[in-house]
Every structure is written in structure tokens, then in C-alpha cells.
Amino acid sequence: MPAPPDSPTAAPAAAPPGASTGSAFARVSLLVYALLIVYASWYPFSGWRDLGIKPFDYLWARLPYYWTGFDVWTNVAGYAPLGLLLVLAMHPHIRPWWAVLPATLAGVLLSACMEAGQTYLPTRVPSNLDLLTNAVGVTLGALLGAACSRTFLHESRFLLARQRWFPAEASRGLAVAGLWPLALIYPQNHLFGLGNLVPPLSGFFSDLLDTPIDLATTWLNNAQLSAEQYWLADVIVTACGLTGAALLVLQLLRRQAPRRRLVALYLLACIAAKSLACALFFAPQNAFVWISPSAVGGIMLGTMMIAGLSWAPPTAQRRVAGLALFLSLVVTNAVPANPYYLSTLETWVQGKFLNFDGAAQFLSVIWPFLALWVLYRKQS
Incomplete structure (x- = not known):
């Protein structure tokens, strides 16, 4: 009797001759x-x-x-x-x-x-x-x-590793996970704080009604938070965004895969992409401008959550991932823009990167919803 697909001894079944092996x-x-x-x-x-x-x-x-x-x-x-x-x-x-x-x-x-x-x-x-x-x-x-x-x-090592570590139905999730480092390139109010709907919706309604509309002013009523409140919001969003992305990748991996090492490598690659983008779009000396006490606190909290949840059952991981991404979305859209974030946007180089700027902003807004869709599809 063949071993179950997720058992450590299971090997990917070879496709019969003439069968489609499209990617x-x-x-x-x-x-x-x-x-x-x-x-x-x-x-x-x-x-x-x-x-x-x-x-x-x-x-x-x-x-x-x-x-x-x-x-x-x-x-x-x-x-x-x-x-x-x-x-x-x-x-x-x-x-x-x-x-x-x-x-x-x-x-x-x-x-x-x-x-x-x-x-x-x-x-x-x-x-x-x-x-x-x-x-x-x-x-x-x-x-x-x-x-x-x-x-x-x-029949390459890359393909064999793909078949050994990921199930066949993981393609959608892998595509979404691969977009996360690209979505992080656009400047965010909070590190890993994707899904900020306020700016694009303000632009949409301004064009629709042919009058300037700032939903941040209307919705948040010019609210200003203290430095401690901004710090707490940054920690929450950073930790939840990091946890949601890492648990999404864990959901895609088979049990026999080196799950923790692959997730750690994935997160390090994303941080490297963020640093490279800061160096390219601002200045080389600003490669690590995203590092702040609140961001470091959020990363530490998120890392502890990931380490503990890596041992949890897949159903619990999926639910926590969805909850973390949802909480990150709520806080990102409910908290007024940090003055430091607004000053960062002023130095964001758009001229030569106008096309890329639009695509990067689009990815930063839509990524959490794509991730939630993948998690929902996996549950159903």
C-alpha cells in the first residue's frame, strides 16, 4: 500500500507517459x-x-x-x-x-x-x-x-524539491507568498503593514466626485496619537503581518519539508528585499531606515509567535494566520498616518519609477486580501 502523501516516506508519484506536467x-x-x-x-x-x-x-x-x-x-x-x-x-x-x-x-x-x-x-x-x-x-x-x-x-533537483516539499495544489499560495517581498517595497505606515485602503479610496472618490476628498481626515477626524500609541500600533501591525505571512508559508509545506529553515530563509529574503528597496529608492545609506525600536519589537514578538505556532496543528495555524492578517488590516486602516511615514513618502523616488510606483502601491494594498483568499481556499 502506498504511503500517504504527507508522510515522511512518501515520494511524489511519477507522471505516466504522455501525461500533462504543466506548471x-x-x-x-x-x-x-x-x-x-x-x-x-x-x-x-x-x-x-x-x-x-x-x-x-x-x-x-x-x-x-x-x-x-x-x-x-x-x-x-x-x-x-x-x-x-x-x-x-x-x-x-x-x-x-x-x-x-x-x-x-x-x-x-x-x-x-x-x-x-x-x-x-x-x-x-x-x-x-x-x-x-x-x-x-x-x-x-x-x-x-x-x-x-x-x-x-x-526531472531536475528544483522540480523534485518542489514536489517533495509542496503539494500540487500549493501553486496559488506560492504565487501569493512570492509577491509579499514585492509588496513590502512600497513605503508603509508600519513595517509589514500592508492593505492600507485609505489613500487609494481617497483618490478614487476624488476622481469620481471631481472634488478633493481625504478619507483619512473625514474618517479619523484629524485624530492624533501619542508617541506611545504609535509605538504600540507599530508593534501590533509588524508582529501580526510577520506572523500571518510566515504561517501562510507553513500552510503550503509538507510535513517532511524543512519547514522552519525554509520559513526563516523566506523571511530573511523578504527583509533583504526591503533593505535593497530602501537603498535603491532613497539612498544607499538608508538601506536600513525601516529599522526602529517599534519595528524591532514587532519582529521579536512575531518571531516568538511563529516559533510557538510552528508546532501547532495546521487548522490552528490557518486560523491564527487569518486572524493576524485581519487584525493588521484593521489597525493599519484605523490608525492615523505617522508623521515620520509622511515625511518618508516625500523622499520616495517616483520620477523614473512611475510605472513601478503604481504597481508597488497596488501590491501593497491587495496582498493581505490575496493571502486571506488563499487561507480561505485551503480551509474549504
């Missing part, structure tokens, strides 16, 4: 990344107008007079992951090297439509140079995907 993780990641491209390309989604210009007229226009090497490499780097994911997502229906051409065409078509849509946005300018560099990026990504297909799609 659900690649397909989920492709969908998420395509949505991020749409959001980044059309951010801020306001002020749409028709100037009497056809949407694809930019294709025949002269190349822009002003451009920088940074703009070129940003466009290439932004579309390279799309090409890679397209090739991996087409397996096994299309062999990797045969998938390079359709993946490139699909990426170029998406880029052309994104540029065409910018014709109707007052803050964006469609550019044939952007389309060209995006095409280069998606082509390089598709070639890289084909070259790496054996590593990620066939």
Missing part, C-alpha cells in the same frame, strides 16, 4: 504578472480623454528625442519575466524552444495594447521606443525560459 505555478504567476503590467502601464487610471489621435498612431511616429539608458533597461527588465513565464506556462502543449516565437508575439501584442491605451491618459505618452525595448525584453525572457526549461520543468 500551475508558472501559469498563476503569469496571470499575476500580466495584471501588474496592465496596472503599471495605465497607472493612475484617471483623466481618460480623447484627443482625436488614433491609438496606434504612435507606431509610425518618429523615435522620441529624449530617452535615457535607464529607461531602456527598465523596459527590457520589466518585460523579460513575462517572456520567461509565457514559455514555462505553455509547457507541455508547446515545447520550450518552439514556444519562444508565440511567447514573443504575445508579449509584443500586450505591450502594443498597453502603449495604445496610454494615448488616452494625460500623464502617459505612448512610445514606439518603449514598444521596441519591451519586445527585446520579452524575447530575451522567452529565450531564457527555453534555456532554463530543463531546470524548472523536467
Whole structure:
């Protein structure tokens, strides 16, 4: 009799000859990344107008007079992951090297439509140079995907580790967990305090009603907290956000996986990504600007909670993870913005990173809801 799937002696069953071994993780990641491209390309989604210009007229226009090497490499780097994911997502229906051409065409078509849509946005300018560099990026990504297909799609150590440590249905959760470090890049009122709905809702209602609306002022009635209250809120949000993310990853791992080491490595990678973002978007000397007494206190409290809950049954872990993420959402949206956070936003570099700024803010708002959805799906 075969061993149960989650028993330490169980080995992943080999797929029968001819069976589909497509990567659900690649397909989920492709969908998420395509949505991020749409959001980044059309951010801020306001002020749409028709100037009497056809949407694809930019294709025949002269190349822009002003451009920088940074703009070129940003466009290439932004579309390279799309090409890679397209090739991996087409397996096994299309062999990797045969998938390079359709993946490139699909990426170029998406880029052309994104540029065409910018014709109707007052803050964006469609550019044939952007389309060209995006095409280069998606082509390089598709070639890289084909070259790496054996590593990620066939009998490789990476694939065997994926099958040994994660169940087949963990793809959605892995995609959401992979977005957490990216969601942390955008400056937050609290460390790990994602899901702040007040700023985007204020902008939405301002555009809808054509009048400035600040929900933070209306909702919170200009409330100001003491330094001790801000400190306590920061500790709560940091601890709950850290605990919710770590328990989400624990939910995805099999019992025979090195669960605690993988979660520790995941959290260290997220903190490294946060530090790198601070160095890139502010200044190198500000790589660890996010470290504060309250953030350290929250990390210590969250680490103790994770260490204790790592021994708890999966059902208890799932419930605590959902409760922690919900509590973090409530406090994040109920507490007025910290004056230090407002001064941080003023130094956030948006100019060259305007597209990325919109996508990063979008991720920071939506991530807790995606995590709660994954936890709910796992329960049902």
C-alpha cells in the first residue's frame, strides 16, 4: 500500500507517459504578472480623454528625442519575466524552444495594447521606443525560459524539491507568498503593514466626485496619537503581518519539508528585499531606515509567535494566520498616518519609477486580501 502523501516516506508519484506536467505555478504567476503590467502601464487610471489621435498612431511616429539608458533597461527588465513565464506556462502543449516565437508575439501584442491605451491618459505618452525595448525584453525572457526549461520543468533537483516539499495544489499560495517581498517595497505606515485602503479610496472618490476628498481626515477626524500609541500600533501591525505571512508559508509545506529553515530563509529574503528597496529608492545609506525600536519589537514578538505556532496543528495555524492578517488590516486602516511615514513618502523616488510606483502601491494594498483568499481556499 502506498504511503500517504504527507508522510515522511512518501515520494511524489511519477507522471505516466504522455501525461500533462504543466506548471500551475508558472501559469498563476503569469496571470499575476500580466495584471501588474496592465496596472503599471495605465497607472493612475484617471483623466481618460480623447484627443482625436488614433491609438496606434504612435507606431509610425518618429523615435522620441529624449530617452535615457535607464529607461531602456527598465523596459527590457520589466518585460523579460513575462517572456520567461509565457514559455514555462505553455509547457507541455508547446515545447520550450518552439514556444519562444508565440511567447514573443504575445508579449509584443500586450505591450502594443498597453502603449495604445496610454494615448488616452494625460500623464502617459505612448512610445514606439518603449514598444521596441519591451519586445527585446520579452524575447530575451522567452529565450531564457527555453534555456532554463530543463531546470524548472523536467526531472531536475528544483522540480523534485518542489514536489517533495509542496503539494500540487500549493501553486496559488506560492504565487501569493512570492509577491509579499514585492509588496513590502512600497513605503508603509508600519513595517509589514500592508492593505492600507485609505489613500487609494481617497483618490478614487476624488476622481469620481471631481472634488478633493481625504478619507483619512473625514474618517479619523484629524485624530492624533501619542508617541506611545504609535509605538504600540507599530508593534501590533509588524508582529501580526510577520506572523500571518510566515504561517501562510507553513500552510503550503509538507510535513517532511524543512519547514522552519525554509520559513526563516523566506523571511530573511523578504527583509533583504526591503533593505535593497530602501537603498535603491532613497539612498544607499538608508538601506536600513525601516529599522526602529517599534519595528524591532514587532519582529521579536512575531518571531516568538511563529516559533510557538510552528508546532501547532495546521487548522490552528490557518486560523491564527487569518486572524493576524485581519487584525493588521484593521489597525493599519484605523490608525492615523505617522508623521515620520509622511515625511518618508516625500523622499520616495517616483520620477523614473512611475510605472513601478503604481504597481508597488497596488501590491501593497491587495496582498493581505490575496493571502486571506488563499487561507480561505485551503480551509474549504
